[in-house]
Structures are given as C-alpha cells and as structure tokens.
Amino acid sequence: MSDFVLESLGKVFDGPAPVTALQGVDLRVRAGEFVCLLGASGCGKSTLLDILAGLERPSSGTALFDGRPIEGTDPRRGLVFQDPALMPWRTIADNVAFGPELRGHGRRERRARAFESLARVGLAGFEDAYPHQLSGGMRQRAGIARALANEPEVLLMDEPFGAVDHLTRVALQEDLLRLWERERRTIVFVTHDVGEAVFLADRVVLLSPRPGRIHRIFEVTVGRPRERGQKALIEIEAEIYRALHDIER
Ligand SMILES: Nc1ncnc2c1ncn2[C@@H]1O[C@H](COP(=O)(O)OP(=O)(O)OP(=O)(O)O)[C@@H](O)[C@H]1O
Ligand SMILES: [Mg+2]
Structure with a gap:
C-alpha cells in the first residue's frame, strides 16, 4: 500500500555555510492516516514534506513510498501549499x-x-x-x-490554511476532515499551530530544530467527529506545549 517509510533520513543544504535541515528521521506514515508535522519555524517541516513529495532528495538515509525510493514528483502524491x-x-x-x-x-x-x-x-x-x-x-x-x-493517493499539505483568517481556517479544517473521512486518502499536513494539529491529526509529529529531528510523536486517540475545545483535545494540546517548552530549554 501507499505507506511512507523514512529511515535515518538526513538532509544537508550545501553552500558556504551548510545547513543540516534534518537528521536521523525515522517515520512511517500508514496509508489512510492523517499525520501533522508540527514545530517551530526553521525546524525542517517543509524540507521533510518536500522530500515526501520528491521535490528534494535526502542527503542520507532512505525515503520510500509504496516500497520504492522517492525520486521526483508523482501524480499519486498531490501537493497543496500555503499560496x-x-x-x-x-x-x-x-x-x-x-x-x-x-x-x-x-x-x-x-x-x-x-x-x-x-x-x-x-x-x-x-x-x-x-x-x-x-x-x-x-x-x-x-x-x-x-x-x-x-x-492522488496522498495529499501533502504545507501550511495550507496559513494565510486565511481564523474563521475561514476553521471552516477549511472541517471541510478537509469531511473529505478525508469520505475518501481516506493519506494526508501529511504541515502546521505550526498546535490546536490545528491536534484537531486534525491521528498523530502529531513534533520536530525540534537545528538539526531537525523528531522530538516526540503524539497519538491523538480522540474519536471523530471531534469538537473544538473538547477536554481530551485540550489535554493533548497542553502536553504538546509542555514538550515545546522542553525543546526551547
Ligand atoms: N533550499 C534551501 N537551501 C538552503 N537552506 C535551506 C533550503 N531550504 C531550507 N533551508 C534551511 O533548512 C532549515 C529548515 O527549513 P524548512 O523550510 O524546512 O523549515 P520549516 O520548518 O518549514 O520552517 P517554517 O515554519 O518557517 O516554514 C532552515 O534552517 C532553512 O534555512
Ligand atoms: Mg515551512
């Protein structure tokens, strides 16, 4: 099936001052899953998504889709960006x-x-x-x-609702969930909004910066449809905020 499997994935952007954008990333995204990539600006979310898309190549490790190395873009993986x-x-x-x-x-x-x-x-x-x-x-x-x-079998979305007002964003999130529940396409969704990640995802992958690594993965085992502000969601949000503070220290 159309799983993503990332093993010891690393990405270095070469140049006069090389940047290690990702290091030692191990992640499996199962077909039909809704995964959010969350983290501070510059922690490598877009780089990771671009590797899943085939827009960027890993510098080390492997990135497989459907059992094969990801080499270039593929109509089976649809892309949605902020703009x-x-x-x-x-x-x-x-x-x-x-x-x-x-x-x-x-x-x-x-x-x-x-x-x-x-x-x-x-x-x-x-x-x-x-x-x-x-x-x-x-x-x-x-x-x-x-x-x-x-x-596409998969939607790869990079802060797709980052540029719209709050109420529109709420409406778009709900529309996206309905679409996902109907069609069960895999979605990998980048955001830096904790509430958005928890409301949408089955799992929230929290990245820490410099170099970008997976800090922790949170399972959002709250049933659907979810209600904004429901206690179980708020508790997970609080846990993620605590983890974010740990990263900053
Ligand atoms: N094409 C590139 N060339 C050089 N460095 C890059 C390139 N793309 C990204 N980087 C660097 O890699 C790191 C991760 O960038 P990335 O865009 O993946 O972060 P991000 O988590 O998506 O941030 P944001 O939330 O601001 O979108 C940053 O330090 C960035 O400067
Ligand atoms: Mg980005």
Missing part, C-alpha cells in the same frame, strides 16, 4: 484541469474531472470564475481541488 498560485489568466476549472491536461487527458475528460474536484471542495458553481473573483479561502479550496483532480 495556491493559481494562474490568473485561467478560469478556476481550467486551473484545476491543469494536471490532467499535462497528463494528456482530452478536454471533455479534463472538464469533468475539474468539475467533480471542485464539487468535492464545495466550489460547484464557480468553475468559470477567475481566481481574482474568489475569496482567499475559496482560492485555497481551488488549490485542494487542483491536487484532487489527479486522484
């Missing part, structure tokens, strides 16, 4: 259809996939709008639809 970077000259549907277009699907098939993906993120009716006609939250949904249009 959806939609092409302003294309309609929302044509933006979402871009992946299928690159892969040689015909116009009718592309449109069908785009419409279907947009419906899955609650954007039915906005297919022919242009990006500037949507709100920030809607553009972010379009970014998720664009990833879904390739029918």
Whole structure:
C-alpha cells in the first residue's frame, strides 16, 4: 500500500555555510492516516514534506513510498501549499484541469474531472470564475481541488490554511476532515499551530530544530467527529506545549 517509510533520513543544504535541515528521521506514515508535522519555524517541516513529495532528495538515509525510493514528483502524491498560485489568466476549472491536461487527458475528460474536484471542495458553481473573483479561502479550496483532480493517493499539505483568517481556517479544517473521512486518502499536513494539529491529526509529529529531528510523536486517540475545545483535545494540546517548552530549554 501507499505507506511512507523514512529511515535515518538526513538532509544537508550545501553552500558556504551548510545547513543540516534534518537528521536521523525515522517515520512511517500508514496509508489512510492523517499525520501533522508540527514545530517551530526553521525546524525542517517543509524540507521533510518536500522530500515526501520528491521535490528534494535526502542527503542520507532512505525515503520510500509504496516500497520504492522517492525520486521526483508523482501524480499519486498531490501537493497543496500555503499560496495556491493559481494562474490568473485561467478560469478556476481550467486551473484545476491543469494536471490532467499535462497528463494528456482530452478536454471533455479534463472538464469533468475539474468539475467533480471542485464539487468535492464545495466550489460547484464557480468553475468559470477567475481566481481574482474568489475569496482567499475559496482560492485555497481551488488549490485542494487542483491536487484532487489527479486522484492522488496522498495529499501533502504545507501550511495550507496559513494565510486565511481564523474563521475561514476553521471552516477549511472541517471541510478537509469531511473529505478525508469520505475518501481516506493519506494526508501529511504541515502546521505550526498546535490546536490545528491536534484537531486534525491521528498523530502529531513534533520536530525540534537545528538539526531537525523528531522530538516526540503524539497519538491523538480522540474519536471523530471531534469538537473544538473538547477536554481530551485540550489535554493533548497542553502536553504538546509542555514538550515545546522542553525543546526551547
Ligand atoms: N533550499 C534551501 N537551501 C538552503 N537552506 C535551506 C533550503 N531550504 C531550507 N533551508 C534551511 O533548512 C532549515 C529548515 O527549513 P524548512 O523550510 O524546512 O523549515 P520549516 O520548518 O518549514 O520552517 P517554517 O515554519 O518557517 O516554514 C532552515 O534552517 C532553512 O534555512
Ligand atoms: Mg515551512
């Protein structure tokens, strides 16, 4: 199945002052799991996600997806970033259809996939709008639809809701959970928001910086649907905050 297996993973960015972004990372992400990568700025979250995506190569150790070394990007792994970077000259549907277009699907098939993906993120009716006609939250949904249009097995998300206001963020989190519960695609989600990580994840992987390592993994064994502010979630949040303080010391 589409598991990720990372063993003794390290990443050094070469240069006049080389940076060890990751060191000794061992992690397995099971198919269908929702994992959040959490940690302070610069601790290597994006680097780790980029390695899972195939955008960056490990300097040492191994990174496997579905039993094979990750070498380059793959439509089976959909990417969502903080900035959806939609092409302003294309309609929302044509933006979402871009992946299928690159892969040689015909116009009718592309449109069908785009419409279907947009419906899955609650954007039915906005297919022919242009990006500037949507709100920030809607553009972010379009970014998720664009990833879904390739029918990926995995969604790799780097602070996807980092740039929207709080209430939009709450709504997008709930939409994402509904999508995940319906489709059970693996999700690896980067955030530096403790509450967001605990609300979303089956497991929260807390990274510590310089060099980025796994400090601790928290199992969020709270049933779903979860309720914001529920005691069991707050307790795990408190535990994570304590761990964050330990890291700082
Ligand atoms: N292309 C690069 N070249 C050199 N150094 C890099 C490169 N990308 C990241 N780094 C360094 O690697 C470390 C980890 O960076 P990374 O972007 O993975 O952190 P992050 O946890 O995603 O931070 P943030 O929360 O601010 O997004 C940092 O010290 C950063 O300066
Ligand atoms: Mg980052």
